[in-house]
Amino acid sequence: MPPVIIVGGGPVGLISSILLSLQEIPHVLFERHPGTSIHPKACGLNQRTMEIFRHIGVEDEVLRQSAPPETVSHTAWYTSLGSHGQQIYCRNAWGGGEYRARYEEASPCSYRILPQIRLEPILLNRAKELNPDGLNHSTEVLSVTEYPNQIIVTVRNKDGRREDWEAEYVLGTDGGRMMADQLGIAWEGEKDIFDMVSAHFHAPLSKIHPNPNAFISWFINPFLGGSIKSGYLYPLGPFPSDPSTEEWYFGCAMLPDDPQRFDTDAMTSRIRKTLDLPNLKINLHSVSHWYVGSIVTEKFRSKGGRVFLVGDAAHRIPPWGALGMNTGVQDAFNLIWKLAFTLRGTFKDNSSFLDSYEEERRPIAKRVAYSSxxxxxxxxxxxxxxxxxxxxxxxxxxxxxxxxxxxxxxxxxxxxxxxxxxxxxxxxxxxxxxxxxMGWFYPSVDVKKEGDENNHDGQIGPDGEFDIINYHPSTIPGHHLPHFWLRRNNVTISSRDLLQPRQFLLLSNATLQWKFINGFRVPYQFELIDEEAGWEDVNGVWKKLTSTCKSCAILVRPDGIIAYRGNPELHDVLPELGM
Incomplete structure (x- = not known):
């Protein structure tokens, strides 16, 4: 009996599998489709997600296959791409141009563009490498039944046989509403806001497009009623683009006189109409009909406590802003280490500790659903x-x-x-x-309310509103460990590279001895940020962050969240951590 079963093999399910493997937790994954996604969905990978990819060992391959940064540094609006088309506006975006320095300071990783159809195989290969016998495709989950001490997952195998599997915990990463509906968990928010259709196709558009550095092209066709109904377009690779092989994504809202379902002819006609390219040769790979919704489940954990909703199973976020898959990946990074520590018996009150997943992640999901x-x-x-x-x-x-x-x-x-x-x-x-x-944080971790004194180092504005534009690095509990460069023995790494899956990280600017109460010990590694005794603070960022604390120490969770800062004696730390 594996301790954990994952239902769904999309990006969030695969990353959950990788993280469980790195925690050495046995598990199985069930996915009803025979392989990875065939229709493009998410494409923008923000820096927090790229940090996770760095952590799980896939960053290099993602960088190799992603769009060259210079080709995704702009976004632009057009009337069309035809002979009478005109550019309405062009701007920098995603860390390009005027934003480059700010993005580089924020993280050791860069914002990247890699469509989901190309990302998923990378994640699948890594998951198979770590758990070669635990990934089951063409296996449909029929039901999940929760009992006080176990979960029964009933599946239909590729040969049609039904089979029951037992587990201690189940992760619902199916990307739809099946798991939430089975558990009787309701959704909140706005549903079916726009009726959308999208296409994956090949066409030699790079020969025609006026700006090779504009990743998303937005169209405002006055005869189609404006932006969303006119549509938007972006390249899918493979990168670097070649007119003979390049693929594209086009999406738009349905018009009142459109057919109820788009077939090949209707979709081809709409693309040509929006682009004003009536003779464009289009090889259509797939068409997808979907609805824009902005919804979040009322609970991220089942009533019995053994099933967790992760990613799109817990929130459906409009793709404007590329926050949907990124939020799901970050859900998994928050949950998996907690699940692993619970299964190893590290914490005293396992149920309360696991409740922190919903407490921390649901407010983030609600905010990004609204902002998207x-x-x-x-x-x-x-x-x-x-x-x-x-x-x-x-x-x-x-x-x-x-x-x-x-x-x-x-x-x-x-x-x-x-x-x-x-x-x-x-x-x-x-x-x-x-x-x-980059700047989201977990207020519930800040049990001493240190952030109230200075608006969380500026991440909250004087008006009480979250600063969505600027990232304010902070060592207040609940915030991410800020990125800063460290050097030792001529090797330079980021502070984020010190994170380990199975340990807390203890950073200090002075030699110290952690004192633990009742003989209880959190697994941790200690790093002294001192030029003589340990790491060199290359750019002085650590010194600035700890300038108000002569013997400052911070304790960092495996997911990079600061759990405690201040006095190096841990007399009052463990209760704060819920241990």
Missing amino acids: LFNLRSHGDAMDRAIGVSPEQSSDQNQLAMEAFFDKSHPAYAQKHHDVEKAQKILDGEFCALGTE
């Missing part, structure tokens, strides 16, 4: 409105508004361009949201 929906609506509410295009107006009215935007002699020309610039400030929340991507 805001990003989506801002394309119409901010960008379209600035130009004067609206789905409530007639096509002729929208066309006149667009013509005025490009006509320097028109009385409204200057105001429209000013308004588009203002709209970009709103869209910063999608394209340079370093605070959202």
Whole structure:
């Protein structure tokens, strides 16, 4: 009987498997499909996620296959790509151009673009390498039944046989609503906001596209009613792009007169119409029909406590801002070490400790679900409105508004361009949201309320609002261990590289002896940040972070979250950690 069963073999399920293997926890994974995803979904990998990929040993391969950074440094709006098409606006994004220095300071890892169809095989290979006999594809989970001391998972194997599996815990990473519905866990939020269709296709568009560095191209076609209905386009690789092999993603909202389901002809026609390329040769690989929703489950843990919802099984986040899969990956990084420590008996109150997964992750999911929906609506509410295009107006009215935007002699020309610039400030929340991507933290870990004294070192503004644009490194408990460079014996690494799956990390700027109460001991490794005795603080960041504490020590969880800082004697630390 494996202690853990994973239901679902997408990115979050595969990463959960890898993390469990690194914790040396036996487990099996069931996935109903025969292999990895065939239709592209997520593509943006933010720096927190790339740090996790670094941790699990796949960063190099992700870097090798991802889009070259210079080709994803911009995003741009167009009327179309046809002969009469015009660029409306182009801006830096995702750590490119003016944002580069800020992103480089925040993390040892860079923001990367790699479509899910290319990411999943990398994760699958790593998961198989660590657990060659534990991944079961073409195996459908029929039911999950929870008992006080175990879970029974009933599956249908590839040969059609039903089989029961027992486990202590189950991770629902199926990416849909099956697990939550079976457990009777309700969803909160807005459902079915937009009826969308998307396509994966081959076409030699790089020969036509006016800006090779603009990763996402957004279209505002006045005859289609604006941004979301016009659609958006981005390359899928393989990278670097080659016109003979390049693949693309196109997505748009359904129009009132569209067929109920898009077939090959309807999808091909829509792509050509939006791009204004009536003769474009398109080799369509797949079409997907889906609904935009912004929903989060009321609970991330079952009533009996043995089933956890992770990733899309717990939250469905609009893709505007690339926060969906990233949030799911970060869910797994939060949960798996806690599950492993529980199975090894490290903590006294296992149930209470495991409850911290929901306590910490659910507020993050709710915030990113809201911000992603805001990003989506801002394309119409901010960008379209600035130009004067609206789905409530007639096509002729929208066309006149667009013509005025490009006509320097028109009385409204200057105001429209000013308004588009203002709209970009709103869209910063999608394209340079370093605070959202890197600055989130867990207030419940800050039991002494140290963050209340200085608004969590600025991550919370004077108005009480979270700073979505800027990342403010902090050593307050609940925040991530800040990245800073360390050197020893001519080897330079990031502070983040010191994290180990099965240990806490103890950092100090002075020699100290941890004192533990009642003989209870947390597994940890100690690192002294001192030029004479240990690591050299290359850029002085550690010195700055600990400037108010002469013998400062911080205790860091395996997921990189600071659990405690201050007095090196641990008399009052263990109760704070729930141990």
